[in-house]
Amino acid sequence: MNSSWLVESIAVFRKEWLSEMRSRHGLFTSFLFSLLSVVAMSLASFGQKPAPNLAAGMLCVTLLFSAVVSLPRSFLVEDEQGTFDLLRLAAEPTAAYAGKLIYNVVQSLLAVFVLTFLFVILTRVSVPDPFMLTVGVLFTAFALAGGVSLCGALVMGAMNRWLLGSAVALPVLMPQVFLGMGALRSALGGGTAPEGWQCVLGLLGWSVTLIASGPLLAAAAWKTDE
Amino acid sequence: MLRAQELGRSFGDRWVFRGINLALEKGQCLCVLGPNGTGKSTLLKVLAGLMAPTEGAVTRPGRNGIGYAALDLALYPQLSAPEHLALFAKLRNVPDPGVKLLDSLGLPGVGSKPSGAFSTGMRARLKLALATMHLPEVLFLDEPTAALDDKGQALIGQTIQGQLERGAVIIATNDPADRSYATHELVLAG
Numbered sequence: 001m002n003s004s005w006l007v008e009s010i011a012v013f014r015k016e017w018l019s020e021m022r023s024r025h026g027l028f029t030s031f032l033f034s035l036l037s038v039v040a041m042s043l044a045s046f047g048q049k050p051a052p053n054l055a056a057g058m059l060c061v062t063l064l065f066s067a068v069v070s071l072p073r074s075f076l077v078e079d080e081q082g083t084f085d086l087l088r089l090a091a092e093p094t095a096a097y098a099g100k101l102i103y104n105v106v107q108s109l110l111a112v113f114v115l116t117f118l119f120v121i122l123t124r125v126s127v128p129d130p131f132m133l134t135v136g137v138l139f140t141a142f143a144l145a146g147g148v149s150l151c152g153a154l155v156m157g158a159m160n161r162w163l164l165g166s167a168v169a170l171p172v173l174m175p176q177v178f179l180g181m182g183a184l185r186s187a188l189g190g191g192t193a194p195e196g197w198q199c200v201l202g203l204l205g206w207s208v209t210l211i212a213s214g215p216l217l218a219a220a221a222w223k224t225d226e
Numbered sequence: 227m228l229r230a231q232e233l234g235r236s237f238g239d240r241w242v243f244r245g246i247n248l249a250l251e252k253g254q255c256l257c258v259l260g261p262n263g264t265g266k267s268t269l270l271k272v273l274a275g276l277m278a279p280t281e282g283a284v285t286r287p288g289r290n291g292i293g294y295a296a297l298d299l300a301l302y303p304q305l306s307a308p309e310h311l312a313l314f315a316k317l318r319n320v321p322d323p324g325v326k327l328l329d330s331l332g333l334p335g336v337g338s339k340p341s342g343a344f345s346t347g348m349r350a351r352l353k354l355a356l357a358t359m360h361l362p363e364v365l366f367l368d369e370p371t372a373a374l375d376d377k378g379q380a381l382i383g384q385t386i387q388g389q390l391e392r393g394a395v396i397i398a399t400n401d402p403a404d405r406s407y408a409t410h411e412l413v414l415a416g
Binding site for chain 1: 289292298299301318340
């Protein structure tokens with residue numbers, strides 16, 4: 001990584017941020033869908049606190065779907081609006097990926113913390129270990145951004161990109177779902193602290209794997225010559 | 227500056243072009259001609275590195291040695307012209323030419339207007355700015371005058387003349403006027 005690579009990554013991040021702030025498609029879709037899910041869950045459990053295991057599952061699924069509906073946009077929209085050629089004419093592929101990944105991490109962090117807060121308030125679920133919940137949600141956000149970015153980058157340019165994206169997302173996001181569920185279950189009182197921290201560590205490892213391998217895999221997938 | 231050996235591109239069973247050999251040096255302008263659908267744009271994309279050849283090889287300058295402007299190349303609809311220039315200056319690691327370049331390309335006072343609200347001619351001028359702001363070695367122009375008025379066409383002429391002093395140009399066109407810039411011609415028959 002050199003200063004030019006970093007400047008390119010930040011330039012791509014800034015472009016993503018400006019475009020999103022002006023169109024608000026991604027954030028709006030993510031928040032609207034997720035808010036609807038949280039409200040539906042709170043209505044379903046109206047008058048009673050959901051069991052920790054069930055609450056962990058519901059929260060994990062909400063976070064997952066909020067990421068899946070919005071995060072691949074930063075990649076797929078380049079293809080759909082025809083700007084991908086313009087970008088790859090000028091940008092180093094790994095730097096372009098990194099810029100988009102940083103944007104997705106920021107959007108994912110915003111989404112998961114707002115959603116978790118709303119979920120806890122609306123379902124009135126008790127949180128015996130708020131620190132583990134915070135750390136678990138933090139690494140879930142990283143893993144989601146890393147996984148969904150990777151899927152988006154790999155299926156860009158494919159004919160049936162949304163279908164292919166779903167197929168690629170299954171193995172990429174499955175470990176994150178299991179580990180996230182384990183961490184959130186312990187944080188909400190459905191498991192022991194050591195089990196929870198083990199899952200948090202697993203989430204950290206999976207996030208690092210996805211985030212580190214993403215630029216290289218995307219650059220290989222975007223390559224057109226040789 | 228640019229070499230292609232036994233270049234071919236097919237889509238499924240259909241060969242768009244095959245067996246193309248070319249070498250382009252500084253001061254040369256290659257005009258790629260042919261009716262619609264004969265693969266002019268595809269050839270430019272393969273030569274510029276935007277599309278993989280099915281067979282053969284291309285030797286071209288690095289990322290910063292290539293400038294490419296085409297009708298089907300889209301701009302970021304939410305970004306203004308100065309924001310485009312700032313973004314691509316950072317990506318190409320060159321100074322931001324800013325308003326000065328926009329003025330010289332006939333885009334004065336576009337300010338913060340997003341490119342999504344530009345006319346086709348304005349978009350073509352901005353694409354030309356993005357293709358030339360880093361002074362590339364090889365400039366690819368796909369139907370460069372198609373969306374431009376007389377002033378815009380004169381601008382293309384000046385750009386090509388300037389480019390030929392420091393490098394080479396490849397133009398894909400159907401416009402007979404564009405042939406006046408050519409030092410070499412390649413006709414694709416389909």
